[in-house]
Amino acid sequence: MMRAGMMDRRGLLAGAAAGGAMLTLGGRASAATPDLKAIRAQIDKRHDEAVQRLQTWIRQPSICAEGVGMEEGCKLTMEMLKDAGFQSVTRMPTDGAPGIFATLDAGAPRTVGLYFMYDVKQVNPAEWISPPFEANLMDKPGFGKVLYGRGAVNQKGPEATFLAALHAIRGAGKKLPVNLVLVAEGEEEIASPHFPQVVRRPEVLKALSKCGEVWMPMAGQDPDGSVGINLGAKGAVELELISTGAKWGRGPANDIHSSLKAVLDSPAWHLVQALTTLVSADGNDPAIDGWYEHVKPLTARQKELIAQAVAAQDEKEVMKQMGVQHWVRDLPYQAAMERLAAEPTVNIQGLVGGYTGVGGKTILPSRAVAKIDLRLVPDQTAADCIAKLKAHLAKRGFGDIEVKVTGGYDPTQTEETSGLIQSELAVYRRRGLTPLMNPRLAGSWPGYIFTGAPVSKPAGHFGLGHGSGAHAPNEYYVIESSNPKVEGMDGATQSYVEFLYQLASTR
Amino acid sequence: MMRAGMMDRRGLLAGAAAGGAMLTLGGRASAATPDLKAIRAQIDKRHDEAVQRLQTWIRQPSICAEGVGMEEGCKLTMEMLKDAGFQSVTRMPTDGAPGIFATLDAGAPRTVGLYFMYDVKQVNPAEWISPPFEANLMDKPGFGKVLYGRGAVNQKGPEATFLAALHAIRGAGKKLPVNLVLVAEGEEEIASPHFPQVVRRPEVLKALSKCGEVWMPMAGQDPDGSVGINLGAKGAVELELISTGAKWGRGPANDIHSSLKAVLDSPAWHLVQALTTLVSADGNDPAIDGWYEHVKPLTARQKELIAQAVAAQDEKEVMKQMGVQHWVRDLPYQAAMERLAAEPTVNIQGLVGGYTGVGGKTILPSRAVAKIDLRLVPDQTAADCIAKLKAHLAKRGFGDIEVKVTGGYDPTQTEETSGLIQSELAVYRRRGLTPLMNPRLAGSWPGYIFTGAPVSKPAGHFGLGHGSGAHAPNEYYVIESSNPKVEGMDGATQSYVEFLYQLASTR
Incomplete structure (x- = not known):
């Protein structure tokens, strides 16, 4: 819900990697990855099976926002986890869609946490070149053979690819090098309102406490093959501010003729x-009382990482692609990008009040709504910010305006020195990639559930491969890449194998 | 476009007349009305013909806002005017829908101006109990036999009733006691943007210059039989304030992900x-630079008229019917009603920006619109106020915000001592009615075209009879009244006969 496709998950700054890093298909032999050849053979052998698994998954829509297929989607996901080797797979009821808690005990010294989602964004089938729940394979010029479908890249594609890695390792007669603890939800696209009910159950907390980190598979490559690493993400709160004559006790209780404005208060004003x-x-800056109380400035290292990313980018090209001519206050690029990472925001997503059709209508509306999103930075929390907003409004005579919160995340931050990030770097670098690090994504994901108390673990995303169109029509995931710099599904599968072995070797 | 049905045309204050005035059906003999009996016999005889004329008119929809049936509606109206005795009926092309200029020379010493409209408001047929363009006659409990249809009361019903009066006078072998100059338009419901092109043609101005006044037939009775007289109306300007990244040159040119608010300006903010x-x-008060420069305060007489109306009303009942609990600033009733007449307003009709659906969507919108109406009082003018608004915005750094004016009227005011108002009072009073006078309607009508330069004549509305539902579903007009205090179509016809004779006797 909080994101806008891949750009957002990888972040503005990480979009263009430095240099022309070449990807060596098949990967270099890694000290941490024993007998990759046998596993790779299994990946190749099981290609069709892996593609079919993804197709089966996509053909079962689970659209939480519409209440479509949630039980079926949960059940199918659970079956897939069992098939992939999870010994314990439990449906976790919540006040909303059910979550999943699964464990795979490989008898390994190290345990790794995984975060999955099984819900997908809504679709407008009329906008698709291939029906969104048919998961058809088609040629996409410049990319190769891709799978079109809702969830193809966000997030069933990468998740199914990770499961393919587990099948391949097992198929090669190997034990998994790490134990796995997996938590999944069916409400990611509506901002994870009940996911804490899953994660904060005692048995789940206990299992997660053994994990070194929690991560989510993702198709991390841009069309040029580059990858980025996000060290954190802003928090986000979505809410509506609703002004009504009924609640205010002033102005009209229902829309009334606009000539009466002279004697009646206006909920819209x-x-x-x-x-x-x-x-x-x-x-451009929040002015809510006490808003900056817990805002931490960027560290010198965070600014350094931003400077590296800025140096690798062409500001004019970035602005052109975004269709913008100025950053706020005409800031230079470095300052703008620091601001993007550092500053909380209050954004108007939408305004809806009274007559919204063509032309005019002479009414004094009884109701007006502003759809707002707040972006939060460490150490702000959603709960504290919502309380501050309400107090701010009440203090100024706007206490009648309803603050209807529809979703919220705290910010999330993971140390660059953590095993998770260092493992990601190690795998990417062995591939010849030089990922740029984004100290903080301006978009949001529910990583705070893992990085915040009580779990308090590093959390992030990893994976090669490419797809796009999350939350948009014609979402796709590259199955067989025609671009030597970009991995297809099998190469992405291998990246997960390498990553698991890398994590196993990490303290 | 500027009105909200009958309430608005008669005004808040005039809604409830003083006392329990009894209406004498058939009317008392008037010194000014010779041989009413013969004319009344003609009215009765021609009842079915008059109803059919109205049905024919309503069955030809002319919805200017949708461009439906305008040529046909103009042609039919012209034919009806010819049938009613107008010797000269001319189609008047404009940059929009055509107007009509018609004259009836009765060789009388006095000439009276008339204003007609032949367009009607849009409909949503699903909301109607009888199809809006079938003009069916049905029983309406408490009212009698009524005609349902778009235009039934606004304004084809009263206009057709006036034409019936002309037919009755001619049918009784009488010459009309006054000459008539009629101007009609097909754009009243879209705020008469091109009507000045009709009225300000030299031949029309010349004809109007001979008129003592200009008036429009209307079904002036409330369900309790009472009538009111409006001495004026506020002006109104409808406009949109449109803020876009494209025009501003800042912020996004298209909707973009809301996380980018940190670095991009927001057209919505x-x-x-x-x-x-x-x-x-x-x-509650306009704060636009210079807004009060030409605002005239109420006169002592205007305040007196408001006090009379206030004294005749039950404030609590008025508030209850409107569904409101407080006037602005908790004003007492008299002060609130003076404000209603005296004060210009800036009203938000609607707010539309970005995402307007259910829940939220994480976008930074590239465009936001406020739909505004300005209500003006003498001696403000629409043109001057629009210029002031633009200057105000430009001075404050909002010059990029487009001010898209979709319609505008100047205020209109007619002297209580004018022949028009005194004739209305005379006819109403002979009927035993004691009309309350509203010094200024808070709603608007294009009377300024007649009261302002260069025509500069008294202008207003007159007529008995009842209907309601203008701009709403199930618009109706009473054909045969079951309420002795309310006139049906024949009684309304007679009121026009009486009014014409009264005007003839007025200097």
Whole structure:
């Protein structure tokens, strides 16, 4: 819910990697990866089976926002986990869609946490070149053979690819080099409102406490083959500010003729006046009382990482691709990118009030709504910010304006020195890739559930391969890549194998 | 476009007349009305013909906002005018829908101007109990036999009733006691954008210059039989304030992911900040530079008329019917009603920006729109106010926000001492009615075209009879009244006969 496809997960800055890093298909032999050849043979052998697994998964829609196929989707995901070797797979009821808690005990000294989602974003089938739940394979010029479908890249494709890695390792007669603890949810696309109910169950917390980290498979490559690593992400709160005559006790209870504005208060003006108090005069800085109380400035290292990314990018090209002419306050690129990582925001997603059709209609509306998202940075929390917003409004005579929170994440941050990040770097670098590190993604993902108390583990994403179109029509995932710099599904599978062995060798 | 049905045309204050005035059906003999009996016999005889004329008219939809049936509607109206005795009926092309200029020379010493509209408001047929363009006659409990149809009361019903009066006078072998000059338009419901092109043609101005006044037939009775007289109406301007990244040159040119708010300006915040400058902190007074420059305070007589109306009303009942609990600033009733007549307003009709569906969507919108109406009082003008608004925005750094004006009227005011108003009073009073006078309607009608330069004549509405539902579903007009206090179509026809004779006797 909080993201906008791949760009957002990898971040603005990580979008273009430095240099023309060449990807060596098949991977170099790694000290940490014994007998990769046998496993790779299994990957190749099981290619069709892996593709079919993904197709089966996509053909079962699970759209939480619409309440479609959630039980079926949960059950299918559980079966897939069992098939992949998880010995214990438990449906975890929540106040919303069920989650999943699964463990795979390989008798290994090290345990790794995994985060899966089995829900997908809504679709408008009319916009698709291939029906979104048919999971058809088609040629995409410049990319190769791709699979089109909702969830292809977000997130069933990478997740199914990870499961293919488990099948390949087992197929090669190997024991998994790490134990696995997996938590999954069916509400990622609606901002994970009940996922904490899964993670914070005692048996789950106990299992996660044994993990060195928690990560999610992702198709991490840009079309040029480059990858990035996000060390964190802003938190986000989505909410509606709802001003009504009924709740206010002033103005009309129902829409009324606009000539009566002379004698009646306006809930729409009330909302506008309240909104104005939330930001600086230029609309760019939050002005909510106490908003910066817990905001931590960027560290020198974080600024250094941003500078590295900025140096590797062409600002003009970035602006052109985004269709923008100025950063706020005409900041230079480095300062703008620091701001992107460092600053909390109050954004208007939408305004809806009164008459919204063509032309005008002479009404004084009884109701007006602003759809808002707040982006939070460490050490802000969603709960504290929501409380601050309510107090701010109440103090200024806007206490009647309803603050309807529809979802929220705290910020998440993972140390560059953690085993998770160092393992990612090691695998990518062996592949000849030089990932740029983004100290903090401006978008959001529910990593705080793992990086925050009580779990408090490093958390992130890993994976090669490419796809795009998350939350958009014609979402795809590359199955057989025609670009030597980009991995197809088998190469991505191998990247997960390498990563598991790398994690196994990490303290 | 600027009105909300009958309430609005008669005004808040005139809604409830003083006392329990009894209406004498058939009317008392008037000094000014010779041989009413013969004309009344013609009215009765021609009842079915008059109803059919109205049905024919309604069955030809002319919806200017949708471009439906305008040529046909104009042609049919012209034929009806010819049938009613107008010797000259001319189609008047404009840059929009055609108008009509018609004259009836009765060789009388006095000439009276008439204003007709032949367009009607849009419909949603699903909301109607009888199809809006079938003009069916049905029983309406408490009212009698009514005609349902779009235009039944706004304005084809009263206009057809006036034409029936002309047919009755001619049918009784009488010459009309006054000459008539009629101007009609097909764009009333879209705020008469091209009507000045009709009225300000030299031949029309010349004809209107001979008129003592210009008036429009209307079904002026409330369900309790009472009538009111409006001496004026506020002006109105409808416009959209459109803030876009493209025009601003800042922020996104297209909707973009909301995480980028940290580095991109927001056209939605830009709009909110601009809006805030337009009104006082409570949203109730315009705060646009120079807005009160030409605002005239109410006269002592205007306040007296308001006091009379206030005294005749039950404030609690009025508030209950409107569904409101407080006037602005908790004003007492008299002060609130003076404000309703005296004060210009800036109203938000609607807010539309970014994502307007259910829940949220993490976008930074490239465009946000506020739909605004301005209500103006003498001596403000639409043109001057639009210029002031633009200057105000430009001065504050909002010059990029487009001010898209979709319609506008100047205020209109007619002297209580004019022949028009005194004739209305005379006819109503002979009927035993004691109309309350509203010094200024808070709603709007294009009377300024007649009361303003260069025509500069008294202008208003007159007529008995009842209907309701203008701009709403199930618009109706009473054909045969079951309420002795309310006139049906024949009684309304007679009121027009009486009014014409009254005007003839007025200097």
